Amino acid sequence: MSRVLLIALLVSWVACNVPGQAIGAELPRRIVSLAPSVTETLFALGFGDRLAGVTTYCDYPAEARKLPKIGDFMNPSLEAVVAKRPDLVIGVAGVTDPVKAREMERLGLKVVLVSVSNLSDILAAIRSIAALLGSEKEGEKLIAKIAAQVEDVKRRIAPAARRSVLMVVGFQPLISVGGKNFIDELITLAGGDNIARSAAQPWLNLPDEVVVAKAPQVIIEAGMGSEWGKSVKRWGDLRSIPAVREGRVYSYSSDKILRPGPRFGEALAELARLIHPECFASPSSRKRSEENRCESPKP
């Protein structure tokens, strides 16, 4: 008798719940982000207010700084994540510790890892995060905005000849962006050729002699220790490098470019402006320089 009752109960529970879940699949209200790029994506989609926890590295937009922290992006604290009682945890594949992700799942959390290792991955990540929040439309809007930024850059630099570029992200020793890195793709889109593209590593320690031999036409220093004015000095003794000779050594101090998130369109425009400044001249000065600079800066 009790068994029948139990089965009946069970059946009614399943009957009530399965369709219920399918219909009203509750959209996540408390989200924990395990990476700065994910936090930025959520804010860009307009869901910043649903974030219940972010990493200590999440500093953009400014509101993100005020959110509760759950540890840094390599080492999120399992306890802190669980304590936020999130109904969705979003991390980054290859960065978020898979063992920790598994443990969170075991504790009943819904964990999604997005991949952001190249530009199409970043777009796909935006799309899937938007889908998780049930607002595919917002996702498409954001992607369209980024695509428009990319198109604008492409159109502006179209007439210019490509320039070889060294992108530095650290000194002592010199660390540069290699191939297999979304920044390498950004450099390419911005009309540059990364001199360290042949390297298999995404980041690599480049000996000075390789820089001299590759003779970059533009040197961009991003990340730590980049400061206007200092960069030119740093390279001053290697005047055979065209970038040094022609004064195309720049500092780019925003970490926008280093972050595989929704601001990459903006970063691309800024990068292209450094590589091909003549293509971004203001309309008045542009007339002057259009034919002789933007269209024919051949080495």
Next chain:
Amino acid sequence: MKVLNRRKMIQVNGVLFLLLILSVIGCSLLGPVPLDLSRAFENLFAPEPNAEILFRTRLPRVLLGIAIGGGMAACGVVLQALLRNPLACPQMLGVSGGASLGGILGLIFFPNWILPIGGGLLGEISWVPLAAFLGALLSMVLVYRFSLFHGRLHPYHLLLAGVIFNSFIAAIIMFLNSIVDFYQAQSLLFWLMGSLSTRAYLTVAFIWIYVLLGFLWLWAKGLSLNLITLGEETAMQLGVEIGSVQRQIFVASSLMIGAMVSVSGMIGFVGLMIPHVMRLIVGSDHRLLLPASFLAGGIFLGWADTLARLLLAPAEVPVGIITAFFGGPFFLFLLYREGRKKVAL
């Protein structure tokens, strides 16, 4: 105590010195990019790629590598004797930890400060190695204070104080590493791994002066070191002023290590392995062992760094990986051969 065999001294060091000169030339000619020598020499002072590669990037680097390899090996020899511990190495003294912490603080707080030398006429030096050297000096004083036992430098205490001080510093470094941002943390890590990358002849000259003076100071204590390895009491009975010798060796090697780590970070294994290898080859008379180790250490690190530039070209491998990877098995092989020799006897 055996009389120093002058002929052996001249032969061994002569051969090693010749090899060192050949290594400077060889290491300067080899690299990830091919070099047109005639163009390099024709354009000595012109902005020409071949000249810049040879004289501005490779040569200072090779010269720095040789000074640091030699200095590390020489410090390893005297520390192994002073502490009477075969595992003693320059990284053990606590000074390297202090230098690393100083350098890290420099990298975090003033990565762009530059100190002009001689009003900028002699070039400029980054504050990072200066901060590192300051850290080395401070830690030298601290470790020295902690190693005093009844008013005398005690080898056992020195070893313990150095090791514990280093682990304490390592904890601080890991803490700093975990509070700075991600990219800064990566940079700190690369700096800690050590690199001989330099273009400043001024820095190279400073290191050479430091290392050479330190080396001569240590070499002058060669005979006393021979006696100390026999045991403190024996040394004292034979007239060695043991307290003074220990203090001098500690100060000289600390200054050398501090300067070296400040510029190149922690390049391990040279200071541990080269003294043992050379002891197996030339014997343990410090008057011979010290210069031989200096020369061999220079040769070894020079080639290790060349390999570091070549192995994964265009990327550079941290030179500490090369020293351990190629030095370790070679050392084990020598150890094995030595073991068999004794059995055969």
